[in-house]
Amino acid sequence: MRVGLFGFGRAGKDVATVLLQSDEADLCWVVRKTTNLQHRSVPEFLGITDDNQGLIFTKDEYTPAQLFDTHPVDAIIDFSSADAILTYGDEAAKRGICIVTAISSYPQTTIDYIASLADKTRILWSPNITIGINFLILAAKILKTIAPYTDIELIEEHFKTKKEVSGTALKISQTLNLADADIKSIRAGGIIGRHEIIFGFPHQTVRLIHESISREAFGNGALFATQSLINRKNGLYNMEDLLIPYFTLK
Numbered sequence: 001m002r003v004g005l006f007g008f009g010r011a012g013k014d015v016a017t018v019l020l021q022s023d024e025a026d027l028c029w030v031v032r033k034t035t036n037l038q039h040r041s042v043p044e045f046l047g048i049t050d051d052n053q054g055l056i057f058t059k060d061e062y063t064p065a066q067l068f069d070t071h072p073v074d075a076i077i078d079f080s081s082a083d084a085i086l087t088y089g090d091e092a093a094k095r096g097i098c099i100v101t102a103i104s105s106y107p108q109t110t111i112d113y114i115a116s117l118a119d120k121t122r123i124l125w126s127p128n129i130t131i132g133i134n135f136l137i138l139a140a141k142i143l144k145t146i147a148p149y150t151d152i153e154l155i156e157e158h159f160k161t162k163k164e165v166s167g168t169a170l171k172i173s174q175t176l177n178l179a180d181a182d183i184k185s186i187r188a189g190g191i192i193g194r195h196e197i198i199f200g201f202p203h204q205t206v207r208l209i210h211e212s213i214s215r216e217a218f219g220n221g222a223l224f225a226t227q228s229l230i231n232r233k234n235g236l237y238n239m240e241d242l243l244i245p246y247f248t249l250k
Helices: 010-021 042-046 064-070 084-094 108-117 131-146 167-175 216-229 239-247
Strands: 002-006 026-032 055-058 075-078 098-101 122-125 151-158 184-187 193-201 204-212 235-237
Touching (some): 002 010, 010 026, 010 042, 010 216, 042 055, 064 084, 075 084, 075 216, 084 098, 084 108, 108 122, 122 239, 131 193, 131 204, 131 216, 131 239, 151 167, 167 193
Parallel strands (some): 026 055, 075 098, 098 122, 151 184
Antiparallel strands (some): 193 204
16 A cells, blocks of 8 residues: 655654554655655664665655655545645545645535545545544434433543644543633643543443553554555545444444
8 A cells, every 4th residue: 555645743753653663564655844854764764674765854855746646645634734634635636646635623614625526536534543432422423312401511632732622622622522722721831632531421421431541542543544444445544443343342
């Protein structure tokens, strides 16, 4: 499975590490905004022994059409910015390239654009692509269905410099029909990400907690999503679509 990666920040580097260490993926290239590290070997830069010689390109070095024709891939994983898909989306879709985007939020116009691409290819968008957080969301939906009148509180914790409310927390809030304004946010130190949903029953509580210990969790989720999506029919998917079969009890 040939993969291209957009974005090489903190999360992007950890995603690249997971892809390089997987026997199922061949990381062909990385596209980033700046010219720093241009044409460096990804495994060499990350200190990973790998026969793969995927290179780092800048976003203005190739047009998307030139990039996909010169360095073809089966799938794109996007950890870059909210406007990136607007530059490569059409060219990727017309070539049937699978797209997995983990951008935390998009404006509605871009969401509509993403939905239009699904007519030509397989595309998944998840604000938080870790497998664990999406299992937590599914479990919370099931618990709320069982006990619809339970008191529910949502707490999200992240690193001190993160200003906005977590996109994942907003998704959880919307999924559970909570008010976004009631999300409790904590900012401290270098917390990567922690989400807690508290269900208050009479005389007892149930707490669902997910904590990202390393950003490589994003890589594991992106790899799982890509592997699951690659052979599906064209359409717009989310992580729930891929995970719900695992909730079937036999």
